[in-house]
Amino acid sequence: MHSESPRSPGNAGTVFFRILGPLQATVDARPVPLARNRQLALLALLLTEAGKAVPLGRLVDAVWGEEPPVTADKQIQTCVWRLRKAFVKAGASAGLIETVRGGYLLRLPEDGLDTRLFERLRLTGRSRAAAGDAIGAVEDYRAALALFQGPPLAGLESPALEPVAAYWAERRLALLEECLDLELAVGRHRELVGELSLLVEEHPLREPLRWSLMAALYLSDRRADALAVYHAGRATLISHLGLDPCARLQDLHRRIIAGDPVLPGAPARAEAQLSGAP
Incomplete structure (x- = not known):
């Protein structure tokens, strides 16, 4: 029904997503305009499962919950098409969201999501703390904590996404407590x-x-x-x-x-x- 002209992967812009706060997307540091409705819920679920095939049924649940319309499958297809169109227009690769058997899959570079940066900084800080570099560990922990720009997935009302939001909120508090202990130990x-x-x-x-x-x-x-x-x-x-x-x-x-x-x-x-x- 819909088609997009393919874009050369070599010319594709750098895509980055944030879910540690309101969901945001950029291509080459420029914001991608996204409709603030079911598109965001769909994209959020694809991001939380980045690199994995997400069945169509799970996407329908994330968008509508227990009472989806009879046209839900078609509406999901339209949402995906519109997302692809928005990202390609912004300069991203046409293959960012792939159609797979029974659903969709979002492909991201290693540093394409703020939660991945959070985990990398957390692990680096943990290693520095174990090596006796408390001040260096605090720097990494504070950099990780600074990635939060509000409650995770703020503004998205979807029961399917609530466990994800709660998980990252807890990760933040746990790391903050660890960081504060180190800062106390170094006299701050x-x-x-x-x-x-x-x-x-x-x-x-x-x-x-x-x-x-x-x-x-x-x-x-x-x-x-x-x-x-x-x-x-x-x-x-x-x-x-x-x-x-x-x-x-x-x-x-x-x-x-x-x-x-x-x-x-x-x-x-x-x-x-x-x-x-x-």
Whole structure:
């Protein structure tokens, strides 16, 4: 029904996609205009399965859920045609989205998706941390975290995509917690207090973040504030879950009260406060 003149692969532009935030596509760093409807949901599912054949039925589910129209298959074909047309017009290869048996497949270069860059930076940072280069690891982790431009797949309302969005949101928080631990270890506690305060407010049940905020405050000679953060967290946990803080938080609470070090090699800040030392 529809056809496009083939474009030479050698002349194809560099395609890059973002799903760590609103779905965006560029060719040679120029935005590709995409219709903000079912095309985005279809493209999002193809991107999350890049390099794999996605059955037509899954694409229909992603776009319409449990009540697709009787013309769903035809409408998916039209959506794919329009996507191909938009990308070819922007300078991408005509083979970006392939028709395969029973569905479609999206082919991407290795660095064509922000989640792939995220994972590469995360692994590089993890290797540098294991080698003792904490500052270098923090640089990689912060570069990975900077790839997020909002909630993953923001603005897309599709039950089929919700697990993907939740997965990458959790990946971000897990890496952020790892990064914050390293930054505390290299003495950046004062700089982190503001960021951690906002994070704990946003994620009040996330105990690793509360631990980091308490440690940052204590190391910044703010023992009373650190204890207040603990008690606020304990009240929140009991109110919402009926649980006491985890053992790690309780141990930190005891250390702060005793004026003990909370990190390897960290000074006992409470002793400095009591003696009047700076």
